[in-house]
Amino acid sequence: MSPLNDSVPSPIKTAIVGYGLSGKVFHAPLLASDENFEVVAIVTADAVRQAEARAVHPHARIHSSFDKLWAEERSVDLVILSSPPDTHVDFAMRALSAGAAVVIDKPFVATVAEAAALKSAAEAAGRPLMVFQNRRWDGDFLTIQRLIAEGELGEVFSFESAFEHWAPVATSGWKDQLPIPQAGGVLYDLGSHLIDQALVLFGPAAEVSATLRRVRGGGNDDHSRVSIEHAGGVETRLLMSRVSRGLGPRFRVLGTRGSFTTYGLDGQEPALAAGVVPGDAEYGVTPEEGFGWLETDGPAGISRRRVPLERGDYPEFYRRAAAAVRGEGDLPVSLEEATAVVDILERVTRTTAD
Known part of the structure; x- marks a missing residue:
């Protein structure tokens, strides 16, 4: 070293x-x-x-x-x-x-x-x-954290999160072919992100269940759902799919004062793939058509308005990683948090059959 x-x-x-x-x-x-x-x-x-x-x-x-x-x-x-x-x-x-x-x-x-x-x-x-x-620093996820912290939604009781795309033919890559006990499949791949986000927002799981499906036949699970009952009382429903031709909401959060819904995935991945780099003016910025919908009760009745999303910030992971490597800061993601995600993945794959 x-x-x-x-x-x-x-x-x-x-x-x-x-x-x-x-x-x-x-x-x-x-x-x-x-x-x-x-x-x-x-x-x-x-x-x-x-x-x-x-x-x-x-x-x-x-x-x-x-x-x-x-x-x-x-x-x-x-x-x-x-x-x-x-x-x-x-x-x-x-x-x-x-x-x-x-x-x-x-x-x-x-x-x-x-x-x-x-x-x-x-x-x-x-x-x-x-x-x-990295998806702890998605713009839509950061916005949800802010809205909850500011009390805009009241007491959250239901959280729905989906990561969907359309890939009708299984590939020869590890995501489709590596055995599930070795962390293959859509649940381990995309579910790792969704479960982590849910635990960050609402804390540890008291009960978990799941369904794993192989819609395309052969290979691994490609359309899976996870349900989490958090110790704090929030009910979480997660969907991860490679066979969703029509996409639903990315996030739907229900609280006692209102709801927040977003559509579409954070834009940092396609931006990076296209050569946009952190520091560019447009990096991490969601255009207006990607803003979320906040619906609340107000003096004049139900109010429904667009909410700009926080700027996405994947570079924050490596800023924190640099500090951790130099002994100047905590890990970006604690090993206890990372292990809690693995615990849920392992539990539901052990107890779930097609």
């Missing part, structure tokens, strides 16, 4: 493992736009992705395997794991033992036992272990 100077911090030398959608669209642009980090290495076995990585990150060394990364690199401060989830435990253990901090993309791991083992390894190594939950 390379030394970090406290007075003039050196960039955190970072390796990205995996250069698919997550590594290429999320992690690499966020790291490149943050002066706290220097991407020194990228790992991908795919020749096309190697060429893409060289073109976009000419100063990074490209390695074809995780083994070659450690054989050829001498100073890496941080390893980003955007590789398939069945590699996470092995790769994270090896990175931590080499003295590097680690960021693991969702799904974190498949089981609570694996989460506990990684937590113990991080504590033994004295290095931060962080789970990438």
Whole structure:
């Protein structure tokens, strides 16, 4: 591990493992736009992705395997794991033992036992272990947090959240083919985000249930629902689907004073894919047609109005990660919070059949 100077911090030398959608669209642009980090290495076995990585990150060394990364690199401060989830435990253990901090993309791991083992390894190594939950900084989610904190909705009693898209043909990738006990399927993939958001808003789960379906046949679950009864009394209903041809609301929040509804996904992912980077004027800004609807009772009766969404801010994860790596701040997502998500995923997949 390379030394970090406290007075003039050196960039955190970072390796990205995996250069698919997550590594290429999320992690690499966020790291490149943050002066706290220097991407020194990228790992991908795919020749096309190697060429893409060289073109976009000419100063990074490209390695074809995780083994070659450690054989050829001498100073890496941080390893980003955007590789398939069945590699996470092995790769994270090896990175931590080499003295590097680690960021693991969702799904974190498949089981609570694996989460506990990684937590113990991080504590033994004295290095931060962080789970990438970027959608805590979606603009619509930040808006819901603000409205609840300001009392606009009164006491929330019902929360509905959906992450849907249309992909009628299963792919050969891990999301569709990796066995569910190894964190494959739409529940582990998209459900990791939705469950995390629900727990952030309303606290721990008292009861959970789910249905998992394989609508396309073969492969993994592609249309799944999770119900959570929170200890605080809120009822949460979550939908994650790859086979939704017509999309419903993204969020619907019901409270004793009103409701808030949004449609469409946060725009940061397509913006990053299109080359918009944090710092650009339009980054994270939702246009008016994407504003949410707030409906409340007022002196003149029911009031229904558009509410601008907070600016999305995925870079906040890495601002916090930089502080954690340097020993100057808490983890962006605590391991207890990350493990609570895994606990729900593991419980419902163990007890659910098609």
